[in-house]
Amino acid sequence: MTPSNTIYIVDDDHAVRDSLRWLIESENRRCRCYGSATEFLDDFRHGGPSCLVLDVRLPDMNGLQVQDRLTRDHQDIPIIIITGHGDVAMAIRAFKRGAHHFFEKPFSDDALLESIEEALKIDGMHQRARTEQERAMKLVGTLTRREREVMNHVVAGEPNHEVARKLDICTKTVETHRASVMRKMKALTFADLVRMGTSLNAPVHQP
Template identity: 50%
Template sequence: MSDPSQTIYVVDDDEAMRDSLTWLLEGEGYRVVCFDSAEHFLLARRDEMRGCLVLDVRMPEMSGLELHEKLDSLGSQLPIIFVTGHGDVPMAVNALQRGACDFIEKPFSDEDLLSRIRRALELDCELAAQRERSHALSHRIEQLTQREREVMQLVVAGKLNKQIADELAISMKTVEAHRARVMEKMGVRTLAELVKAVMSLS
């Protein structure tokens, strides 16, 4: 069973394939939503979508690869599993290099597809957790005063307290006070944790 917030989106112009995948995936307890074209999926797409996308490479009008490029330009992180025919493998490999999650060749076994979907949904959970951490860090940074942000940037850049005091024309004691408040507000205990937190947002 997947996270209730996750949906498997199937985009394929072949109705028989859509029906077959729906039957298989719903039988495993997954929530499935199908689209008969890339264009229809784009119309329904939302930033908050969770789950994964099972996407046919070859479709009329907009292909699966073109949809992948479009989603990439929109900043989508929804993991994509491409469904390919034998001749499409080089294209699918290229798509993997550009950030797709996986691809599977027709004909495929149910278990092969299900194992790839499980991996894609795990990746979706990891990406959602990363987004949540980034959001929490961004919120903490917003709580810093302008001076605290300046001190934090210099600390992260490796400057010593005396150098920071000279650069900002403030006393060492003031630097130490700001530095302590930065650590507290950012929810970190060590300099290494602070550097890691700030770097994760860049």
């Protein structure tokens, strides 16, 4: 696990925080502990791959409210909910709203560690995808309107002659635009271009 991997623990029970800290640090993992949601939210900045182990019921707000705040602040971090028996219904609602997992106390240390590892991998993949998307969006801004049109069609798998027919231009012109798109998008292969087009999650919209 790289040094940037951080597990955030939010629980108002000091004994639970100490126990979780010991468990996580015994696996040579870095963690940060907070006794309230407000303390965590005021301090949290999403850096490298990370996850949040969150008690669903805290003195200042509940797990659903923490989820809402993170969503509002565009902080997309995987959340693992821990809950007492009386709060299972709330934990299930948090899970349905996107929490990575939830555990009812007492829970298995091994199961929690496995869930944390999964959450870190997911967060790492999401961060790489966001980086790829940001890069693609920046590069696509260098394309002309016609090059954007050609890119939309070719990354959809359409052959050059079909693109030419749809855009009412000759095939040679499509080939020229396609080569220009590859160069401007810094795509070494057509597969690179398709991956960047996919990362945009939508057609390359024209201004």
